[in-house]
Amino acid sequence: ESTPDLVVVGSGFFGLTIAERCATELGLRVLVLERRHHLGGNAYSEADPETGIEMHVYGAHLFHTSNEKVWDYVNRFTSFTNYQHRVFGQYDGQVYSLPMNLGLINQFFGRSHTPDEARALIAEQASEIETSEATNLEEKAISLIGRPLYEAFIKGYTAKQWQTDPTKLSADIITRLPVRYNFDNRWFNDKYEGLPVDGYTAWLTRMADHPNIEVRLETDFFAPGHEYSADTIKGTVPIVYTGPVDEYFGNSEGRLSWRTVDLEAEVKHVDDFQGCAVMNYNDQDVPWTRIHEFKHFHPERTYISGKTVIVHEYSRFAEDDDEPYYPVNTAEDREKLLKYRELAKKEPMVLFGGRLGTYKYLDMHMAIGSALSMFENKLKPHFAEGAALH
Numbered sequence: 001e002s003t004p005d006l007v008v009v010g011s012g013f014f015g016l017t018i019a020e021r022c023a024t025e026l027g028l029r030v031l032v033l034e035r036r037h038h039l040g041g042n043a044y045s046e047a048d049p050e051t052g053i054e055m056h057v058y059g060a061h062l063f064h065t066s067n068e069k070v071w072d073y074v075n076r077f078t079s080f081t082n083y084q085h086r087v088f089g090q091y092d093g094q095v096y097s098l099p100m101n102l103g104l105i106n107q108f109f110g111r112s113h114t115p116d117e118a119r120a121l122i123a124e125q126a127s128e129i130e131t132s133e134a135t136n137l138e139e140k141a142i143s144l145i146g147r148p149l150y151e152a153f154i155k156g157y158t159a160k161q162w163q164t165d166p167t168k169l170s171a172d173i174i175t176r177l178p179v180r181y182n183f184d185n186r187w188f189n190d191k192y193e194g195l196p197v198d199g200y201t202a203w204l205t206r207m208a209d210h211p212n213i214e215v216r217l218e219t220d221f222f223a224p225g226h227e228y229s230a231d232t233i234k235g236t237v238p239i240v241y242t243g244p245v246d247e248y249f250g251n252s253e254g255r256l257s258w259r260t261v262d263l264e265a266e267v268k269h270v271d272d273f274q275g276c277a278v279m280n281y282n283d284q285d286v287p288w289t290r291i292h293e294f295k296h297f298h299p300e301r302t303y304i305s306g307k308t309v310i311v312h313e314y315s316r317f318a319e320d321d322d323e324p325y326y327p328v329n330t331a332e333d334r335e336k337l338l339k340y341r342e343l344a345k346k347e348p349m350v351l352f353g354g355r356l357g358t359y360k361y362l363d364m365h366m367a368i369g370s371a372l373s374m375f376e377n378k379l380k381p382h383f384a385e386g387a388a389l390h
């Protein structure tokens with residue numbers, strides 16, 4: 001058996017983009033190590049066994065981008081539906097159309113406003129607090145959109161997301177709270193948007209479908225004693241590492257903190273449970289943050305009738321064994337991250353990438369775009385021209 005030219009740790013969008021580019025463009029033999037039982041990282045999806053409905057196992061994933069390079073690249077592996085994401089939100093017995101827009105304002109304040117009237121109303125309500133003087137998240141939000149909208153649409157949801165009262169959260173968690181003074185309720189503003197026609201897993205599988213790429217599932221880079229364990233191969237072959245950066249260094253500088261979500265799926269014996277893909281729950285006494293109904297992501301498909309699958313989502317701080325989803329990014333985390341970055345620079349044959357390797361929330365198009373840049377700026381010069389890896 002021949003040794004690979006490159007080892008990639010992690011088979012999410014970052015790792016698969018690196019593997020695909022190196023195999024296709026440079027003819028390298030790439031070995032991808034993946035500790036889960038499936039490839040694809042958090043974008044992985046599978047059919048619910050009872051209903052056949054495509055479920056995004058690690059939370060709903062909506063693809064969107066304005067990056068032409070990324071759009072061209074992803075279209076090599078899948079085509080996209082014309083799905084446009086829209087989100088609705090419950091508060092105090094009513095359903096509103098999000099993000100905050102003229103429709104929501106009219107419904108909430110119980111009368112119609114022109115765009116200018118609505119702008120004047122919100123400016124007046126926001127004048128209660130000067131943004132530069134806000135000392136916590138609650139004051140910051142009120143300074144931006146006023147108290148009534150804050151209390152209905154930000155306070156309860158944020159408290160549930162962070163399991164913390166917004167007066168105890170840092171003001172710099174939010175920089176803006178966009179309000180649209182028109183009836184536009186599309187969730188994303190990007191030029192391209194859609195869902196992969198044959199699903200995420202088909203797309204991710206096609207990326208790895210190359211004779212020079214081998215994906216080894218259920219293989220943890222850090223588990224000792226296998227052929228490609230960290231302790232065996234470090235320093236002998238170039239590695240692109242997309243796992244958690246703190247874990248790579250044995251948490252020597254302390255663990256970085258993450259939020260996670262608990263997802264509870266349940267089959268309901270109705271055609272349509274909520275009439276849309278995502279419903280937010282803004283009331284503080286409702287314990288979940290959102291309900292997803294996955295059949296609505298693919299109105300073009302013919303799914304089973306009389307059944308649907310819904311997923312309640314709950315948000316909390318991640319403990320040691322939880323899936324890390326969103327970086328908490330406190331000042332303490334940022335200090336640790338700087339130390340890990342210094343250590344990472346000293347790992348001569350290892351490049352760190354992806355959301356876990358850089359401790360950054362990355363949308364899929366950002367993870368793919370950043371992998372394409374690493375390929376162009378680091379890997380191609382190294383393998384094609386003999387440049388140093390770093």
Ligand code: FAD
Nearest residue numbers: 010012013014035041042059061062221243354355363364
């Ligand atoms: P990941 O997908 O996390 O892949 C990393 C892989 O590395 C994992 O498979 C992991 O098992 C593996 N690994 C780690 N350590 C080891 C090890 N030691 N040995 C072997 N394998 C290892 N993006 C969007 O664009 N739209 C969305 O709507 C959207 N929704 C999201 C919702 C949630 C709840 C979350 C958490 C993310 C969402 N994202 C969304 C972001 C998307 O998931 C990321 O962009 C994408 O996962 C990044 O890919 P990655 O390769 O960097 O990381």
Ligand code: NA
Nearest residue numbers: 126127129143
């Ligand atoms: Na203000």
